Amino acid sequence: MKEKIKVAIIFGGRSTEHAISLLSAQNVLGSLDKEIYDPVLIGIDKKGQWHYNEKSMSLLNAQDANSISMTEMDNPVLLSQNTNQRTLTSVNTKETISRIDVIFPVLHGTFGEDGSIQGLAKLANIPVVGCGVLGSAIGMDKDIMKRILRDDNIGVAKWVTIKHTSKGVIYKDIVETLGNELFIKPANLGSSVGISFSKDQESFFKGLELALQFDPKVIIEEKIIGREIECAVLGNEYPKASIPGEIIPKDGFYSFENKYLDESGAKLQIPADLTENQIQRVQSLAIDTFKLLECSGMSRIDMFMKEDDSLIINEINTIPGFTNISMYPKLWEYSGLPQKELISKLIELAIEAHTKQNKLKLT
Numbered sequence: 001m002k003e004k005i006k007v008a009i010i011f012g013g014r015s016t017e018h019a020i021s022l023l024s025a026q027n028v029l030g031s032l033d034k035e036i037y038d039p040v041l042i043g044i045d046k047k048g049q050w051h052y053n054e055k056s057m058s059l060l061n062a063q064d065a066n067s068i069s070m071t072e073m074d075n076p077v078l079l080s081q082n083t084n085q086r087t088l089t090s091v092n093t094k095e096t097i098s099r100i101d102v103i104f105p106v107l108h109g110t111f112g113e114d115g116s117i118q119g120l121a122k123l124a125n126i127p128v129v130g131c132g133v134l135g136s137a138i139g140m141d142k143d144i145m146k147r148i149l150r151d152d153n154i155g156v157a158k159w160v161t162i163k164h165t166s167k168g169v170i171y172k173d174i175v176e177t178l179g180n181e182l183f184i185k186p187a188n189l190g191s192s193v194g195i196s197f198s199k200d201q202e203s204f205f206k207g208l209e210l211a212l213q214f215d216p217k218v219i220i221e222e223k224i225i226g227r228e229i230e231c232a233v234l235g236n237e238y239p240k241a242s243i244p245g246e247i248i249p250k251d252g253f254y255s256f257e258n259k260y261l262d263e264s265g266a267k268l269q270i271p272a273d274l275t276e277n278q279i280q281r282v283q284s285l286a287i288d289t290f291k292l293l294e295c296s297g298m299s300r301i302d303m304f305m306k307e308d309d310s311l312i313i314n315e316i317n318t319i320p321g322f323t324n325i326s327m328y329p330k331l332w333e334y335s336g337l338p339q340k341e342l343i344s345k346l347i348e349l350a351i352e353a354h355t356k357q358n359k360l361k362l363t
């Protein structure tokens with residue numbers, strides 16, 4: 001019998017999106033094809049310590065986004081960064097726990113989606129699902145991402161970047177450039193954490209101070225009036241786009257509460273109600289964006305469709321939510337790719353990209 005491929009599903013982590021990651025990982029594990037793959041579960045606690053988790057993946061309050069958590073785990077492990085060792089080692093006993101053939105990082109936000117875990121995988125010479133170091137880092141940084149798209153004449157909301165401090169920021173100048181309805185966002189975060197909407201000077205500076213607590217770089221954006229359209233992309237050199245979906249937030253914007261805590265906070269409409277021509281334009285823009293931002297494997301591309309029918313990119317998610325109600329797997333399911341096959345495809349793409357990388361000349 002052919003030996004199964006050992007897939008390290010890594011979840012949790014130090015990011016503000018720790019809990020979402022647990023929900024996503026649970027779902028990825030559930031859909032992993034166990035005939036071909038053997039999961040190796042690695043939970044990262046909120047302090048950043050890696051733990052080997054037994055197969056059951058014991059999560060507390062597993063169904064509740066408000067209180068889901070990793071159970072007390074005390075089996076600290078290390079992933080060897082030595083090329084070709086590809087092993088997970090127990091910190092306490094120094095024994096090898098498992099070989100690792102592929103890493104599936106189900107980590108949203110900082111230390112997972114930003115290129116750091118991808119860098120570790122690269123050093124260790126282990127294929128990693130999703131984007132590599134550069135694509136992940138670009139996708140994480142809303143400021144850099146927008147600069148690259150703007151350079152290629154892809155529409156993005158007008159924005160101003162503020163670094164380190166609110167000192168010296170002149171509200172009047174910002175309003176002159178962007179209008180008075182503003183979105184204030186930490187440049188490197190997700191799940192709407194630290195994002196505010198402001199209409200006046202007082203709430204603007206409050207929002208700015210809040211965002212600066214999460215990231216030394218903050219972007220201020222003009223408010224875009226339009227529909228929120230999302231498209232899933234899958235592939236390496238020849239990526240494919242799914243049928244688009246739409247997010248219809250209950251009120252204001254798609255906040256953290258609307259995303260995860262309030263069941264009726266937003267409606268995920270699959271498919272989005274679009275014409276054939278609109279669908280094609282969304283898909284083509286999603287693929288262009290994926291390529292321009294150096295992505296591979298997967299990404300969810302989020303855009304606005306304005307009243308005049310034009311499209312602008314809002315953001316890209318290189319490790320999109322993967323819970324059982326998340327847009328990325330749901331869009332593929334609707335497009336004819338069931339979740340189990342999607343997960344297998346992502347793992348195959350990771351191995352394919354890694355094999356190609358290793359064929360490159362080093363000297």
Ligand SMILES: Nc1ncnc2c1ncn2[C@@H]1O[C@H](COP(=O)(O)OP(=O)(O)O)[C@@H](O)[C@H]1O
Nearest residue numbers: 157183189190191192193221222223224253254
């Ligand atoms: N410029 C904008 N104009 C209008 N709505 C916005 C704008 N930027 C963000 N939003 C709203 O805020 C939500 C979260 O912003 P987003 O940039 O997607 O951050 P995150 O990475 O945290 O998901 C969006 O889904 C949308 O509802």
Ligand SMILES: [Mg+2]
Nearest residue numbers: 191192302315
């Ligand atoms: Mg978003």
